[in-house]
Amino acid sequence: MKASTLYRIAAVLLVLFALGHTLGYRETDPAWGLDATLASMRSIHFEIQGVTRTYWDFFTAPGFTVGVFYLFSAVLAWQLGGLGAATLAQLRTTAWAFALTFAAVTVLSALYLFAIPIVLSAATTICLAAAAWVSAAPRDA
Numbered sequence: 198m199k200a201s202t203l204y205r206i207a208a209v210l211l212v213l214f215a216l217g218h219t220l221g222y223r224e225t226d227p228a229w230g231l232d233a234t235l236a237s238m239r240s241i242h243f244e245i246q247g248v249t250r251t252y253w254d255f256f257t258a259p260g261f262t263v264g265v266f267y268l269f270s271a272v273l274a275w276q277l278g279g280l281g282a283a284t285l286a287q288l289r290t291t292a293w294a295f296a297l298t299f300a301a302v303t304v305l306s307a308l309y310l311f312a313i314p315i316v317l318s319a320a321t322t323i324c325l326a327a328a329a330w331v332s333a334a335p336r337d338a
């Protein structure tokens with residue numbers, strides 16, 4: 198499979214990852230028994246560096262930040278998919294760093310999360326690593 202196709206598949210997976218994370222990370226099931234904890238996180242206000250915040254704010258901000266980084270990753274993957282073989286070969290360090298980043302996300306997902314993020318991060322890692330491998334050296338035309 199061509200690197201461009203692999204990067205484009207990774208981009209689509211990353212958009213799905215961003216949407217799922219951004220829309221779903223604050224969802225809870227009443228069966229989990231978190232209502233009192235969440236109410237407390239939302240209701241206890243404190244001042245820090247001149248602004249009033251809650252623990253819910255401290256939970257929400259990194260969650261949305263992760264969604265933004267997934268979207269950025271999708272854009273990066275899509276852009277890499279549009280580059281020529283010679284350019285991709287010059288960006289091999291970036292390509293492998295990108296793949297290794299999502300390998301780490303896969304490990305963290307496996308340690309702390311559940312099936313959907315594990316599968317999405319693993320599939321993204323596979324696409325990014327395969328694209329980095331395929332694009333390591335330019336091919337003769």
